[in-house]
Amino acid sequence: MTELSPIPGEERRERQLAALYELWRAVPYTAVDKLLQMLAERATAAMDAHTCSLLLRERGGDTMTVAASVGLAQDVAGSVKLLVGERIAGRVAATGQPVLLNSDPSTHPLLTESAGGDAVETRPEVESALCAPMLAADGGVLGVLCLSRLRPAERFTDGDLRVFSLFAAQAGSVIAQVRVGADRARREQELAALGQVAEAIRAQLPEEALLQNLAEGVQEVIGFERCQVWRRPREGDDWDLVAGRGFARGAHVGGGGGGQALWLPDGLRDIKRARLVAEVAAEQPEAARFFGDLGVKAGVVAPLLVRGACAAIVLADISAGNELFLSEMTATLQRFAGHVSVALENARLFAELEQAGRDAAAMEREMARTAGLAALGQLAATVAHELRNPLCSIKGAAQFLLTECGAEGEDSTVRDFLSIVVEEVNGLSRMTTDLLEFARPSPPRPERCDLVAVARNEVDFLRAELDAQDISIQESYAAPAWIDGDSAQLGRALRNLLLNGAQAMSQGGRLSVSVQPSGDRPDGGVPGYALAVTDSGTGVPEAIRDRLWEPFFTTKAKGTGLGLAQVRQMVEAHGGDISVGDAPGGGALFTIRLPGARA
Structure with a gap:
């Protein structure tokens, strides 16, 4: 010295x-x-x-x-x-x-x-x-x-x-x-931040945007150097890091999320008030390791409470040696978090109300569809019943006249006209049969069956007809695919899709059929199977896809418009669903998803 x-x-x-x-x-x-x-x-x-x-x-x-x-x-x-x-x-x-x-x-x-x-x-x-x-x-x-x-x-x-x-x-x-x-400056900043929160409440910001604003306010308004905001998921146990300022994202990765879910110690997930990092670390070794990994020494952990439960966590820290105003900053953060909690609860309420509105609208549409189908089915049954007997009489008379013409050597022109009458009556008979089946569908008779075998049988049945139309067919199966279903009804549904695809390719083309595991079941269980049919035609315009399942809706010059309505009816009777989309490379893709067989 x-x-x-x-x-x-x-x-x-x-x-x-x-x-x-x-x-x-x-x-x-x-x-x-x-x-x-x-x-x-x-x-x-x-x-x-x-x-x-x-x-x-x-x-x-x-x-x-x-x-x-x-x-x-x-x-x-x-x-x-x-x-x-x-x-x-x-x-x-x-x-x-x-x-x-x-x-x-x-x-x-x-x-x-x-x-x-x-x-x-x-x-x-x-x-x-x-x-x-x-x-x-x-x-x-x-x-x-x-x-x-x-x-x-x-x-x-x-x-x-x-x-x-x-x-x-x-x-x-x-x-x-x-x-x-x-x-005074801090109070002015706090009032400005609270004004932003009030504006967020009025603007009905989504949760992610609201929590991003919170992170910015904690750093820029209150004065913390770094900040993280973790949110409790609606389902599951892996909390999400939804906002951060100054921290490296992805510092903690949970084992249950496939390398994506971030890990937050259990002891931090249910706190009810703002607490100093040092206090929490002294009580919870797991939290102490968490703070140590992030390099947090002086900071605050504050909850965002929604309906009394911890919905999100704010972790904010300052560098060591700058703790002079930590107690004041903690009090400000507690107030700030309280206001943001109100905004967060409002955001969730708005989201729930919007979802409830969408669900109610969907239910109303489904009820209207069901009522319409019931009325339409009753009308179809009445029409089919009233037509069947006269058609039988007309067909019988035409066939009798054909026999008489053949016996007496009448002119061939008369025979041609009578043949046309018989053919048209047969078409009308098939239509009345479709109407009755749609109006009064037979319930499926489920039994354990292999969906792959059902698909192969239908493809083999139609192969000659498809070859004659210059249509090739490709198959891809994950065998076996066991389900509980009515193989006859499912076969008819698949046949209808294959014929529709063939009709969409008047100059020939390619059909493909596949059966693969779908990952989940429409009824909530696992696993299920997806039966897909694709064609190389012009596809289905998006504007008409929702109407495609309506009875009597058709884009064909000939046809009843009941085929796809019946397919959907049969699939839903099996606890499944059907959808339409674009096939890779062009064309239409129809996918039937069915639950797998129960153990």
């Missing part, structure tokens, strides 16, 4: 007065952290000291931490925490009285064991020391400013103590004034 050369008394007093003047000049232009460091440096220079430590008292508490220092190692300064009443600085904070130490500190009236507290440790390397309280306007102690000269050096005097006490008091006034300004 280089020995300081003596400074004449007048020059020292000029330094000290200049330091006091610089304090007030700096107030309007200096941030709190820079101001505290400037105070320590000005005090050290003005008082011709070697070391200085400025300890700030936690607002509303009795803990003091080193907020700025000169001549002390950074790790040492950052680790010092005192309670009011402990050691020299704690005694000064407790009594509000400055002290000058030029000998054994234990002999000072404020520092003796009889004055209260533990014995004060002597530091042999210190020649002289000053310690003075920094006072607020109301007389409260904001912190303590300490100076020391290391041996060998000139000792501080009573005059130095008076000037230093004045400096510390002025420092307290400056800190209080800067705090008032910082508090």
